[in-house]
Amino acid sequence: MKFGIDIGHNSPPDTGARGIKFEDQLTSDLGNRIIIKLRDLNHQVIECKPQKSRSITDSLQTRCNIANANKVDLYVSIHFNAFNSLANGTEVFAISSTGRQFGQTVLDEITKLGFFRRGLKNGSHLYVLKKTIMPALLVECCFCDARKDMRIYDPEAMANAIIKGLTGKLPGENEPVIYIPDEEDNPNKNVLRLQRALNRMKFTGQDGKLLVEDGIIDTQTKIAVENFQKVTAIQQTGIVTNITWAAINQILSKRILRRNHAGGVAVRYVQYRLGADNDGIYGPQTEELVKGFQQQNSLAVDGIVGSITWTQLIG
Known part of the structure; x- marks a missing residue:
């Protein structure tokens, strides 16, 4: 399967939310873990984040253009929320039925980690979900300004949850262990x-x-x-x-x-x-x-x- 992984923001002037931790740093770390794990499972991955942008709109459009030009099978945008330091939990946005199916399984896996389930929501107001031509979802992993979320957030566990939600398995699962001398x-x-x-x-x-x-x-x-x-x-x-x-x-x-x-x-x-x-x-x-x-x-x-x-x- 060919995935388009969009590491949210990280393309000034398109920068992320700031809280206890910075969204740009969180999405970069998590997104790269997801990319590596998908490739370990022999999936093809297209990174959709632009290196630089003229504006926020240019950043969003470039992400969509990369996904559309590469004809990815599923577009996944990785984000972290911020609001008032009290709101917490995970929500996933999608529009198409296929996007919603993937979104539901991703949400299910993330909430197993202890995050509050904010739900699977209609993403028709989100630029990257409207302008991509394939099934797509946007994952708001948790709130970077909420102590409750940041206390339990672990990037490796979150990456594994998203991978499990997208593919149904993790790298190395159900494979024979082969001893390789150090x-x-x-x-x-x-x-x-x-x-x-x-x-x-x-x-x-x-x-x-x-x-x-x-x-x-x-x-x-x-x-x-x-x-x-x-x-x-x-x-x-x-x-x-x-x-x-x-x-x-x-x-x-x-x-x-x-x-x-x-x-x-x-x-x-x-x-x-x-x-x-x-x-x-x-x-x-x-x-x-x-x-x-x-x-x-x-x-x-x-x-x-x-x-x-x-x-x-x-x-």
């Missing part, structure tokens, strides 16, 4: 694996070419090792010590990296690939470069180096 514990230290790892990470010899994967330590392989050691702040010897192998395995393990929650070898590598200062600290500059890389590669833009971003970097 690369960080990989004991294989042969030369062929070394060359393959260096090629995956885009470390080349003096000639700038990928290494020949022949299991032989030659001059080009040693230079590639030195280049890796330089990036990861290991003494440059060209000799693959246990410290060097530990650094290789740490990168290949694809640990999740995010601002202020990660540091060290893997962060240094990501900084090297993206052209950031190679200090091993996941700060604002690194986060912005990650977002740019994600946008350039049509990934969900969240500034977090997760499995999909890692796959784009090293396969």
Whole structure:
């Protein structure tokens, strides 16, 4: 199924409500989680939010144009409410019968989280529901100015509820568990694996070419090792010590990296690939470069180096 996911607002001058938390931040975080989960379930996703807008009307029209041009099967607009700090709960708007069916199941799943059921409502007054040509719904997840809602709001739980309402299942449900060895514990230290790892990470010899994967330590392989050691702040010897192998395995393990929650070898590598200062600290500059890389590669833009971003970097 092809979903059009509209991350509400986030396109100045089209900005969201402000309360205990900002709607723009809430919708961006939640929307990107939804996009990732839908793709994990092998659905096609079109992100409908414009990068910039001339006006609020332009923002709304662009969202509709993106959905219509891509002929999505279902358009889903993600929002958060605000009113008087006392109103609370979840409401979903739709017009078509199909939109209402999806809206009802989404509402059912969200209210299981403890949010007050405000109901499934007629959305004929809402621009994005009127101007899209496919079934559509707009989800007001909860109130960003209500302490009651913000106290129980959890973005991962909300994303799962919406995914369950849209698709009937969550990523990984009813699938056999397949054990995949953690690369960080990989004991294989042969030369062929070394060359393959260096090629995956885009470390080349003096000639700038990928290494020949022949299991032989030659001059080009040693230079590639030195280049890796330089990036990861290991003494440059060209000799693959246990410290060097530990650094290789740490990168290949694809640990999740995010601002202020990660540091060290893997962060240094990501900084090297993206052209950031190679200090091993996941700060604002690194986060912005990650977002740019994600946008350039049509990934969900969240500034977090997760499995999909890692796959784009090293396969």
